[in-house]
Every structure is written in C-alpha cells, then in structure tokens.
Amino acid sequence: MIAKLSGLVDTVGTDFCIIDVGGVGYLVQGSSRTLGALPGQGEAARLHIETIVREDAITLYGFATVAERDMYRLLTSVQGVGAKVGLAILSALSPTEVENSIAAQDAKSITRANGVGPKLAQRIVNELKDKVAGIVAASPKGVAVNGAAAPAASQAGIIGDAVSALVNLGYRPTDAHGAVVKAAKELGEEATLGKLVPAALRELSA
Known part of the structure; x- marks a missing residue:
C-alpha cells in the first residue's frame, strides 16, 4: 500500500500528475488545488497518497497536505461521494472551508463543486455534521x-x-x-x- 510519494514532477495534467520516483513514473489523480501547488517539471515534490485497490485497477490519489487527504477520506465515506466527486469538492473548497460548511450546515457552499447537487450536498452535511462537530469542539x-x-x-x-x-x-x-x-x-x-x-x-x- 502506497502512503506517500517523493520524487520529481514529470507531468501535470488537468486532473492528474506523474511523479518520477527512481525512474518509475506513478500516475496520481488529484484535486486542482493539489495539482496547482506542485512545482515545475523536474523539481522535487511530495504527495500524501490514498491507494484504492479494485479488481481491475490500482488507483493513486494524491494530496498536498494531510488535512486534504483526511477530508477526502471523510467525504468519500458518504454514500454517493465517489473519488471524482471527493476531488471535485476539494478543488472547489479547501479542507477548512469544507469543515466550516458542514459545521455551519451550509449545504449551498458545497454545491459549488462540479457534480454536487443540492440533495447530495445536504446528505454530506447531514452525515458528517457530528464528525466535524467533534473536531471543531476540540x-x-x-x-x-x-x-x-x-x-x-x-x-x-x-x-x-x-x-x-x-x-x-x-x-x-x-x-x-x-x-x-x-x-x-x-x-x-x-x-x-x-x-x-x-x-x-x-x-x-x-
């Protein structure tokens, strides 16, 4: 299981990047926020990785910070929030903004993300409000x-x-x-x- 990648930036696309680690290129999916924070081609970079293993594929999702990775895990625990939707939310809002939106029961803010309608945004707020409230209260x-x-x-x-x-x-x-x-x-x-x-x-x- 891959948890972190440290290497050189090979390629950056609209929703992915390739990180060269010792001559091996790892294809990593990421939010626009994470991809936009990467340095230039050939420069050193480090990403926190969430590895998803399925029968037909092993997919790596990369995050610039631990906070973003943890929020991704929290979001994708909600029914209807898959990997692409989770990244779309984190492209539109920072982890802190997502946390504040959920804690404030502000579902409308989450609909700023592509592919997130009012019903799904409300489900995210309803299902995660208690988990986020514990973080905020502490x-x-x-x-x-x-x-x-x-x-x-x-x-x-x-x-x-x-x-x-x-x-x-x-x-x-x-x-x-x-x-x-x-x-x-x-x-x-x-x-x-x-x-x-x-x-x-x-x-x-x-």
Missing part, C-alpha cells in the same frame, strides 16, 4: 463559561450561539463559523460568548 481549547473551563459540549454550544448571532447580522453561515472558530482559538479560556462575537466580527472585517 479545537478551541478551554472555552470558558462564567469564567470556568467548559466541556466540549458547552464549547460547541457557545460556538453555535456565536455563529447564530453573526448569521442574524447577515453573514453567511460558513464565513461566520470560520471567524468564530478562529476567534475562539485566539481567546482561549477567555472565549465567553460576550467576547467571542465581537472578536469574530473583527475577523470578518479584517
């Missing part, structure tokens, strides 16, 4: 409630309340969620709801 360490460190569930509640407040002010759910999570990380233990909303507003206006 990321802003020590969010405080009444001055005391809160458990993950309360952290998620504060984040949700702050996002709702920003959405009521007219901000898109995905943008609001991203700003709130970033503000919560910076505030740490001081991230009460009263401080979180103004801090997130500053992030949005930056």
Whole structure:
C-alpha cells in the first residue's frame, strides 16, 4: 500500500500528475488545488497518497497536505461521494472551508463543486455534521463559561450561539463559523460568548 510519494514532477495534467520516483513514473489523480501547488517539471515534490485497490485497477490519489487527504477520506465515506466527486469538492473548497460548511450546515457552499447537487450536498452535511462537530469542539481549547473551563459540549454550544448571532447580522453561515472558530482559538479560556462575537466580527472585517 502506497502512503506517500517523493520524487520529481514529470507531468501535470488537468486532473492528474506523474511523479518520477527512481525512474518509475506513478500516475496520481488529484484535486486542482493539489495539482496547482506542485512545482515545475523536474523539481522535487511530495504527495500524501490514498491507494484504492479494485479488481481491475490500482488507483493513486494524491494530496498536498494531510488535512486534504483526511477530508477526502471523510467525504468519500458518504454514500454517493465517489473519488471524482471527493476531488471535485476539494478543488472547489479547501479542507477548512469544507469543515466550516458542514459545521455551519451550509449545504449551498458545497454545491459549488462540479457534480454536487443540492440533495447530495445536504446528505454530506447531514452525515458528517457530528464528525466535524467533534473536531471543531476540540479545537478551541478551554472555552470558558462564567469564567470556568467548559466541556466540549458547552464549547460547541457557545460556538453555535456565536455563529447564530453573526448569521442574524447577515453573514453567511460558513464565513461566520470560520471567524468564530478562529476567534475562539485566539481567546482561549477567555472565549465567553460576550467576547467571542465581537472578536469574530473583527475577523470578518479584517
């Protein structure tokens, strides 16, 4: 099983690249985001690889970052999201944008990807919301409630309340969620709801 490739860039196409590793060229499928980040022909590159083995083929999918690879795995765990759709989503949105869209229940943002209609986008949001919520709740360490460190569930509640407040002010759910999570990380233990909303507003206006 191939997990990583380090070699020289031989060819870059619209949805694939060839990486020369010791004289052997590996054909790797990738998102436009990953392929666009590759260096020029003949230069050194490294890709994190997801290997899919089927009876008639062994296919390599490459990712510039571990975060992108992990989000790909998460997306393709949803029924109806195959390899091509997973790459299309990661071509249209960064892993962080996908995470924020799911956490904010913003299915419309995911329809920006080619081949993803409203029904599939909603299924992605519905099936992955709990998995993404666990990641988000754990990321802003020590969010405080009444001055005391809160458990993950309360952290998620504060984040949700702050996002709702920003959405009521007219901000898109995905943008609001991203700003709130970033503000919560910076505030740490001081991230009460009263401080979180103004801090997130500053992030949005930056």
